Amino acid sequence: MLKRRVIVAGGVIVVVAGAALALAWRPALAPIAPPPAASFAAPQIARGAVLASAGYCATCHTAKGGQPYAGGYAMETPFGVIHSTNITPDVETGIGAWSEAAFGRAMREGVARDGSHLFPAFPYEHFSRLSDDDIAALYAYFMTRPPVQAEAPRNTLPFPLNVRLLQAGWKLLFFRPQRDEPRADRSAEWNRGAYLAEGLAHCGACHTPRNALGAERRAQAYAGAAIDHWIAPPLDASNPSPVAWDVDELVAYLSTGVTRYHGTVAGPMAAVTRGIAQLPPEDIRAIAVYFADLDGAAARADATPAAVATALARSAAGGDDAGAPLYAAACASCHYNGADGVNPLRPELALGSAVHLDDPTNLIQVILFGIDALDGAPGVVMPAFGRALSDADVARLAAYLRATRTDRAPWPDLDKKVAQVRATAPGAE
Numbered sequence: 001m002l003k004r005r006v007i008v009a010g011g012v013i014v015v016v017a018g019a020a021l022a023l024a025w026r027p028a029l030a031p032i033a034p035p036p037a038a039s040f041a042a043p044q045i046a047r048g049a050v051l052a053s054a055g056y057c058a059t060c061h062t063a064k065g066g067q068p069y070a071g072g073y074a075m076e077t078p079f080g081v082i083h084s085t086n087i088t089p090d091v092e093t094g095i096g097a098w099s100e101a102a103f104g105r106a107m108r109e110g111v112a113r114d115g116s117h118l119f120p121a122f123p124y125e126h127f128s129r130l131s132d133d134d135i136a137a138l139y140a141y142f143m144t145r146p147p148v149q150a151e152a153p154r155n156t157l158p159f160p161l162n163v164r165l166l167q168a169g170w171k172l173l174f175f176r177p178q179r180d181e182p183r184a185d186r187s188a189e190w191n192r193g194a195y196l197a198e199g200l201a202h203c204g205a206c207h208t209p210r211n212a213l214g215a216e217r218r219a220q221a222y223a224g225a226a227i228d229h230w231i232a233p234p235l236d237a238s239n240p241s242p243v244a245w246d247v248d249e250l251v252a253y254l255s256t257g258v259t260r261y262h263g264t265v266a267g268p269m270a271a272v273t274r275g276i277a278q279l280p281p282e283d284i285r286a287i288a289v290y291f292a293d294l295d296g297a298a299a300r301a302d303a304t305p306a307a308v309a310t311a312l313a314r315s316a317a318g319g320d321d322a323g324a325p326l327y328a329a330a331c332a333s334c335h336y337n338g339a340d341g342v343n344p345l346r347p348e349l350a351l352g353s354a355v356h357l358d359d360p361t362n363l364i365q366v367i368l369f370g371i372d373a374l375d376g377a378p379g380v381v382m383p384a385f386g387r388a389l390s391d392a393d394v395a396r397l398a399a400y401l402r403a404t405r406t407d408r409a410p411w412p413d414l415d416k417k418v419a420q421v422r423a424t425a426p427g428a429e
Helices: 002-024 042-054 100-109 132-142 164-174 188-200 247-256 269-276 281-295 297-317 324-330 361-369 391-405 414-424
Strands: 074-077 080-083 225-227 230-232
Touching (some): 002 164, 188 281, 281 297, 297 391, 361 414, 391 414
Antiparallel strands (some): 074 080, 225 230
8 A cells, every 4th residue: 555655645745846847847939040140120120229228228237348249247136146148149148149139038938048047136027118119129128239258157056056957836826928018007108107117117116126036025115125235215105205206306317317305316326227217207207106106195295394494494403412523524514405495416315215214224335335427417416425425424414314315213233234235235345
């Protein structure tokens, strides 16, 4: 009887394993000779360039100091480092031998030309929404870039997470490919914004928290998340900024990186705004309309004057704790805003999300490492104070801003948090 059970169990295991392998296996697609650049229409290439910029493809597919799109960019994950691939038309190390069908399958299904599964660090779950025309334009653009021979460094994922075949199991659990389906109860502008934000710009990849296996928690879409040593703030109604992100503020932020009531871009978001800024103005506005709806900005619009007045009053009142002298010496000369209004080039700290978030990481990052002229307001630099201020000084300054610029609870263990950010952030290199 035992022998029979063992045989039956073994048979079941073989059948299940066979079925799993059949589901996981994807065929290789035939290689092609790289199509000549002249085979693509100039308007299509130009459109692909704009789309690639708005999807900030170069940001993730270019190593520091490397050639554009040649890959090798190191993406830190909780499971190890994954390096981006070469997407130039080099035949040996890039996508030169990829047909448009192979490129489209990778974008929409996360499967490479050779049939191997791509790691979800590549946001194919978002790109699955892209239209055929947009896929074709992106393909035309990448296949007309200068080919670069560059092999990506080895990833550091441990076994069995490094087995690409097992990514099929992850997809079975979490991947739900979606083509864009406009909502009948929303405007054409809103639907265009949703298409761009959910697909090409893959905003949820940074602003949505993930589960233990690295999948986005769909029930908490845009609730905010930790990413690349920063905090991507919530983009829904839980955003703690005193002034709602209305359409005008979002348009300014996405097109220039500077807003009157929310300060300037910093960290990973800087590259995003530079990319999205290349879209036509009507597309940028569509994205703004979409997120203003998620944020509930219209319902909060009447509160803006009072929120601004409160912020200015808080700043004027200041405080007399241990952080006050540090603020007076390091910050006041640039961040002071008078009663006559808010100067966007002198961000009012009482209005910015950094002092209102539950996590002080973003504020600490900016104090320690500053914001350079490329990332912030044009021609304006936020100096780095990491060398001038000790961890205790930065903690006192952060605590002072939290206490005097908000009505939120103090951040706990600030000294420890400052030390952690200083030690681990890329700006520390």
